[in-house]
Amino acid sequence: MSVASGLALTLGSATLWGLAHLWVGRRVTGALLMGIYVAIVTTTVSVFVNGRPELLSLIVQPDWLWAFTLGAILFAAATVAVVIRSYRLVRPESLSGPARYLSAFAVGLLCALVIAPMAYAARLAYLSQSVVASVFTASAVPIPVDPWKGRERLNILLVGADAAANRIGVRTDSMTVASIDTRTGATVLFGLPRNLENVPMPAGPPRTHFPYGFGGEPPYTPGMLNEVFQYAEEHPDMVPGVPDGRRGPMLLKKTISDFTGLDVTNYVMVDMFGFAKIIDAMGGVKVTIKAPIVYGRQNEGLIPPGTRKLSGEEALWFGRARTYSDDYVRMGRQKCLMNAVTKQADAVTVLKSFEKLADATAHAVSTDIPRELLPNLIELSEKVKSSKIKSFQFVPPLIDTGNPDYNLIKHKVAAILSRPADTSSATSGFAGTAQRHTGDDPATLDAVCG
Missing domain, CATH: 1.20.120 (Four Helix Bundle (Hemerythrin (Met), subunit A))
Known part of the structure; x- marks a missing residue:
């Protein structure tokens, strides 16, 4: 041979x-x-x-x-x-x-x-x-084989944390409750403005300290929803017996659960600048932009209209810029970005950039979701991807953020979730912004992005 x-x-x-x-x-x-x-x-x-x-x-x-x-x-x-x-x-x-x-x-x-x-x-x-x-941390209690048995919805608080060198602590400027039907995967995103005032506090030390709603630390802070997280971290007596790093999430979850009527069991928090690294690791994210967006601390850049792939920095400013707009338009863009990332983070994309994504995720994401629940969440996420994701934003003129009607918020949440779920496949089903929509019905977000 x-x-x-x-x-x-x-x-x-x-x-x-x-x-x-x-x-x-x-x-x-x-x-x-x-x-x-x-x-x-x-x-x-x-x-x-x-x-x-x-x-x-x-x-x-x-x-x-x-x-x-x-x-x-x-x-x-x-x-x-x-x-x-x-x-x-x-x-x-x-x-x-x-x-x-x-x-x-x-x-x-x-x-x-x-x-x-x-x-x-x-x-x-x-x-x-x-x-x-x-x-992900280990669960303190055993996770049932079917954790959704007898549980119609899973409610997870999604938080965008905006920390900065000139600011002490963390400001939760983006807060969304993802309410997921555990049978079908049909999801509603409830967007909560960062500047909701006089937020009713849960029973116990928080309500005793703030009987008429959260007031922050005047005159240093205005007393808005985005301060609750850091306030709890700095005041251990608000959530007795809970260690550093967990008080903020716990009080914020309880507070939002009370005034929305949703049982918010878990949270996922993403640092905004870490989020930019995640987008870069994905190779960018494609969105359709309807109006020019100014970005950068000195307004040094401009993202023109059209369908384009954004870098991590551009995506960061797409989700946080308020120049020539306001908090409520920004909330709409954040929902658009969230949906785009969810749809585009497919298995091939993840595998191609796995090492970068793993590093960015480990440094940018914190959560109290137990690792034992992850297999069930993976299965549920497959249903979410094949269902419509709808959004409802509690913004003016429906809700006056300076004097919110919290009973109306709870009523609206219950009314939306009582409607028959539409589980047909769709790329998005977002609610409009304050300028175009009062929040009465989920509708396509054509005003902000595609």
């Missing part, structure tokens, strides 16, 4: 175990290796093609991630062993000198090519495990 033929059979054995063994007459060993290889490949392909939701639920579980890492390493090691053994079976016995070294080098290179993708897959699994462990 020639050197070329031997190397060709060795290469063939890397892509189909047992090929070289069959060639030299070792039929039992060759058939066994080939059967094992076909079974592994068939099972893997079947899982990726037919079990996507189940697979996604597994990759957020640390134990399974470690198992996948070990499996990738063992598969690579087994393939290398098969390649080396196959080469020894089919190499010409008369090889000597340069030909022997060159063929050995070729086999070594082939082994490296086999190891590289498996090593990369193992690294991705390790990074996934690190992100899950750093962002």
Whole structure:
């Protein structure tokens, strides 16, 4: 047998175990290796093609991630062993000198090519495990097999935190409650203005301290909803027995639960500047802009109208700029951006930029969602993606943020959620801004973006 033929059979054995063994007459060993290889490949392909939701639920579980890492390493090691053994079976016995070294080098290179993708897959699994462990905490109580049983809706508070060098603490300038139907995935986003005043506080120390609604620390702060988080962090007596870093989320969730009538069980907070890094890691986000948007602290940039892909910095200002607009138009853009990111963060995009996304997410996101609930949330998110996402904003003229009618807010929430859900697929279903819509019915947000 020639050197070329031997190397060709060795290469063939890397892509189909047992090929070289069959060639030299070792039929039992060759058939066994080939059967094992076909079974592994068939099972893997079947899982990726037919079990996507189940697979996604597994990759957020640390134990399974470690198992996948070990499996990738063992598969690579087994393939290398098969390649080396196959080469020894089919190499010409008369090889000597340069030909022997060159063929050995070729086999070594082939082994490296086999190891590289498996090593990369193992690294991705390790990074996934690190992100899950750093962002999500373990649950203090057991999670039921079906956590949605007897639970019609899941309400999660989505917070955009705007911290700055010239400001002490965190200001929650973007607050949205995502109310998800656990059966269909149909979702309503309730947008809460940052400048709601006299917010009624939950029973206990907060209401005792602020019997007529949240007042902040006059004359230093105006006493608006976006101050509740930081106030709780700075005043441990507001949420007794709760450690630093958890008081703010807990009081904000309870406060919003009370005046909306929603049982807000969890929160996800994204640092605004960290959000820009997440967008960059995705390769940008595509939105349709209806009117020019000025961005930058010195108004040094302009995002022109049209459908375009925004960088992280542009997306950040798209969601926070108020030049020539106001808080309520900005809220509409934030909902548009949230929807665009949700729709465009597909598996291919995530895989292509996984390392950057993992690093940005670990530094930008905080939450109290327990990691044990992640598999169920992954399955629910698949339903959300195939359903309409609607939005309702509590903005003027429906709600006067300086003197809000909190009973009206609670009534509106109940009325919207009592309507039959429309679960047909759609790219968006956002409510309009204050200038175009009073908030009585969810409608397409044509005034701000597409």
